[in-house]
Amino acid sequence: MKISLNWLKQYIDLHESPEEIATLLTATGLEVEGIEEVESIKGGLKGLVVGQVTNCIPHPNADKLKLTRVDVGTNEPLPIVCGAPNVAEGQKVVVATVGSTLYPTTGEPFQIKKAKIRGEVSEGMICAEDEIGLGQSHDGIMVLDTQLPNGTPAAEYLQLSSDFVFEIGLTPNRADAASHMGVARDLKAVLKRELKWPKVNDLKPAPNSKGVDLSVENTEACPRYSGLTIEGVTVQESPEWLQKYLKAIGINPTNNVVDITNYVLHAIGQPMHAFDAAAIDGQKVIVKNLEEGTSFTTLDEKERKLFAEDLMICSEKGGLCIAGVFGGINSGVTEKTTTVFLESAYFSADSIRKTAQRHQLKTDAAFRYERGTDPNLTLYALKYAAQLILEIAGGRVVGQIHDIYPQPIENFLIDVSYSRINQLIGKKLSTREVDEILAGLEIQQENKTEENFTAIVPPYRVDVQREADIVEEVLRIYGYNNVELQPTLSSTFLSEFPKKDADSLQQETSRLLSGAGFNEIITNSLTKHQYAEASASINSEEDVHILNFLSEELNVMRQSLLFSGLEVLERNIKRRQTDLKLYEFGTTYHKKNNKYTEQSRLSLFITGAQAQESWLDKSRLVRFHDLSQIVYQLLNKFGIHQLDIEEASSDVFAYGISLSYRKKPLVHLGKVNPKLAKLCDVKQEVFYADFDWEALQKYYPLTIDFEPLSKYPEVKRDLSLVVDKSIKFEDIRKLAVKNTGKLLTGLRVFDVYQGDKIGANEKAYAMSFFLQDQQQTLTDKVIDKTMQRLINVFEKELKATIRR
Template sequence: LFIYLFSGLIKKMLITLNWLKDFIEIKEDPNDLAEILTNAGLEVEAVSPIAANLTNIVVAKILKISEHPNASRLVLCDVTDGDSVYKIVCGAENMKEGDIVALAKPGAELPKTAKFSEGMKIEKTKIRGQSSAGMLCAENELGIGEDSEGILILNEEKPDLGLTLTEALGLDDFVFELAVTPNRPDCLSVLGVARQLSAVLGRKIRYPENKYEVFNIERNPGLNVEIKDSIRCPRYAGRYIDSIEIKSSPRWIRQRLEACGVRSINNVVDITNYVMLEYGHPLHAFDAEYLTGLSIVVRTASAGETINTLDETQRTLTPEDLLICNSNKPIAIAGVMGGENSEVCEKTNSLVLECAYFDPITIRKTSKRLKLSTESSYRFERGLDPNSISRVIDRASYLLTILASGRVNEKIVDVYSRTFKPHSLNLNIKNLNSSVGIKLKKSRVIKILNSLDVSVESTKGDILECKVPTYRVDITREIDLIEDIAIIYGYNSIPLTLPQVSVKSNINTKTNYNSIKEIKKFIASAGYSEVINYSFHEPGALEMFSKKPNIKLLNPLTTDQSAMRTVILPSVLENLKRNLNNQAGEVKIFEISKTYYQNRNGIEERQKLCLAASAELESELWDKRKYDFFDLKNLLAGLIAFLKLQELIDIEEKCSDISFLHPGKSASIVLGKLQIGYIGYLHPDLLSKLDIDIDVVVMELDLTSLLASQRGRVGKFTSIPRYPYTKRDLSLIVDSSISVGRIVREIKQTGNDLIEDVRIFDVYSEGELAKSGEKSVSVSLIIRSKEKTLTDDEANLVQSSIFDKLSESLNARMRS
């Protein structure tokens, strides 16, 4: 009926439509009901039919069974659906004449199951020479159970012949997968979901029948309950029931349990599970024969005390754990799991039915320490209704009388040492309307509160004194009441309004957002993949890449994520290494995220761009090469041009202050005199420490500074040149310490309008030049006038003036 799956703090619950209908009238179709539940705070993640379409599979009766003339393991069956008689060849051995069975007529399609992975279409056929006009089906063949020992026998249900199997077994049903938040343990049950629907739809809750005969069972001594720790166990109730007949549960209860993933064990255990799912309050049944003197003692464990639980595991306990004991012998870990020594079994004739309320914190500590999470512990941990115990015991007692032939003792031993009463909360209607943004009248508010079982004791103006039922453990403040009223009123009914606030900022956030979005597109178009990491990292790794002090988290997820990132590169390198280890041939990744620094005014956040690449280009060719410094530098140049910042950004080859970069293969990125980033190869020592055996080229850029410089700049557009350009080359000898970037800057700073572009096409620093500490740099000058075609003499004059400038400023000389 419903199954629970853990996903972080949210518990997934499957609940069927027909079980809900036992508690509340439902007229809506499944999809409409799913929307209603979601709007009521119980998000429906999926809706699906409980069983496959079983068309043309009907209830039939075996009239006659005879031997198959050609096969000793097959029989011939004459079967009727009330209208016609069908001859069926069958290989099962569990049926007899007069049995009610499931007949798949010709044309029926069996669903995909473990037995029939592709399903199966039933047709008239011959089996060993005998005609067979259909098939008698087993549970596993129909996808409604796991029994494969024989065909499905329906004698217990006694359905009318000719009914479809779907009608006969109540398979015309739907399953809702709900996501229940941890603050709503009352909704971990059919009743809880029905209550929420009742409030939304305005329909009354109806409870299943609980009328049963009770007996004055004289037993000496009678059941006795003693609570030695009333803080951890404020209430404990028990009831003695005898004449129990242990057997298989009827199909309807098995079907509901199995549909929710609960394995049917026997009728008594099934009833305790069924009532827990129905009412949300766990129960437990002890075999009374194992309880000496029918004495129940609730106490804390002694240090080192042990108990063998139902999962056949010995558990060692501490004084923080709560036990249910027979005299001094432990028989259950309170609220978590029962013990082997009192388990209900085939020989059980009498039992003690337990229903209690345990302190949530105690149960949670025990469950976590023992690493033993059960359906029972999950509910107790989140808080249950201590006042539902009598109703839960009555429901279980009723089912034990009709399904296990039990005689119920009229007396319930109920020790309620600390009474829980509905608590009071004041609700100010003005606060409600202000918080939700609506104007509800007092009468409407009171009506909604009553639908939530919250009674209004008195009113003073706009103040309502409310009594909250004990099953609503999540309502402890006025704002909790306001939230529930808003849910029942309907979030979709609340008009959309924009708050009237004054927001002033010197930063154009929208412009920054759009710029970053465009930067991501540009880099992605160059073949890079974006990665996203946490904003925190391991402190030691951050210290390898940044001299800025770490900002430690007060409550980190793990020690590896205990400091805010002062630099993005460590995270990106982890991504790169993981991809390399997974044999990704080409890894080019980038991340744009914030970094965090401590300054005099508090925490400063700066937007950074980090890229890392290790890849082979044209790997399918013989002359393949690796992605290198110049490839990344070319991407940087394209990005700077894309942002129209060519005139502001320079690359300086000196990057000696960054120890994790290769000293001879790295450069600084500067904006004016401010260093805003770096580009280069990782240092070989760092690669060795990171266990990376391939060159990695990286770049980091301060986007906060970059975008601040871009703000207000307008792109310049020029017309298509009307006159041709002239190219002149300079081959210079300069000191080896002079970067080519400096040479380019010196040329551009001459202010000559005729120089359109400067291109470096050769750098040579070996042989005799290396010995003398010099290098050769060859430069192409692109010279063009906007007004005329230049003569050779005019172009030579420009070349000569540039050389004179370089000779003066850089002590350059012409290479012979």
């Protein structure tokens, strides 16, 4: 969404710089993604100044050229060769100095350089209108009538002003901010300044006149409909000021009537539509539904088959417009129009959203209607637009000013507690601060006590319907940055709320991963069906298909976080960011036996170098164990230690393992199958871990078990085993745990050997066994007996050879 600063200043006094305003808007939730300077004349006439010709003589080597001296406010007049027939001594002129760039009305831009013309030095250019983009005239140079001092910027003489346009990434819930007035409301609350609504005078229809009649048959889809008729209008090009505002936000002017409807839409947020009254058969507008399959041609000249649920604006003989979405080709305003029927309505958001989706139509009006507009604004907007039409296009209001509103939409009433506001914000605000913020947001209060109140929320704030929403409104205006982080915030939270909390667990996990050098990503839940078809481990029959998908690339819900994560890796790698550690909390979606299920997952990705190369250490590529290390660290955080390890069977991995706890699979990790990585154009090695986040949360300990440090020493014994190469470390670990009871406190592999000193199908593990008794000091006899028992078990169960 684009917002013009000059336009915004009509509704609120602003003295801050564009950058300061952008910061304020972003802090309130209207994130400014960019600021663009829009110049009324391209280049803004930078480097062009007012000058005075102090001397003018014929050029000695050219009949049509003259040598001039021009005072531009510097120490010495500039020598300029000029070919204009009307240049003369004493004139005030526009001078382009050396280094400035001119943007002519026709042709390519060019830069002014110091030059020699027929042997004479020229240090600038005296300009004509077309040479600086002001007009079409090239009969001669511009001669100025001004007393401004020489050297004054030409932009100042011509009273040119730049505009700044904010690109706002509007979130779907903030329909109230989809206009200049909506943005001004937030600035009003933050800056505590007054809004300046455009003044609208009462309209008095011509006596004994007749306009277009109106009826609404479907009041559920159209709770309010306002309209009036203006005759005697002259449809032509809009005035310059109106065109300038529309062009600033990227809208091409059409004609004065259509431009006014667009202007009102973007000014105050109320969609408008103007009909050529001559196209309304029977001079009656009827808001109703037409039969299924009815043909209707829209403004884009496409014939569409209507659905029975589509709300239509009709005449007595047929459709004129798809209500709130798109106009018809035969009812629009053209240069031949003399009488206009002007519509301002409030349509059901659900009705418009479904219609726009069914017909795949995305318009400015539908964008606002499907999110929720202000039912109390229709009549004001109607009169405002009509007033502008009367001023710009002429004419007079005839007939009745219609306003059909059988069942007024009520305000939202929300019971709110001051203590709840403070609890959710994490800081104690005074009741006065809360009341002032809510008043600035046009949220009134009733039944007010020292502890509670009832908030009266106007219906245009469709996103504020719960106590938590009120708290969010207070917080975004008070300022997120004004809430200090307490050093004991985490411990206080856990002590006051011992109940297991999913959000807190996710925050704790995020802190652990971020501290380990990972960056969080958030990816789209929509993906393409080809991903599921590429992997045998992902059942494409379980895909949840999107009925009205916008793209083949986004036509199903994802069954795995793998491919969306690979797409992020691909985007970064192509931008030379090859060393990546990423994590994502996300949801996967499945359809089984016509039942839809969702699963919460946590994914980890590592690729590229483990660390940057330095004078101290050489760089190396990440390995499987770099990923497994952080996986085990995370599992330890959740109090999970005794894990069952199996080789991963999924074709998602080239190799990997699956970790289970109490026979419940918790995480699969390994190297991503290169064939799947290449689907996302990722050619380097990627290691991936997929956690069952819901299962993981179940095991988080509400209480932490601990025991005092043993006062008896720990003993370490090393052992080297030669076993068949098919024997895994997990097989050895399970046997060791089973045959040592509580004495074994740790087991570590410090070397693995395969080579010519042992058999081709063998490998040697060098391991350290850590033994400790919590009740007494271990004797050599007990230690030797335990180690001999392990040796016997390894020789018997694993056919191991002990290297002595």
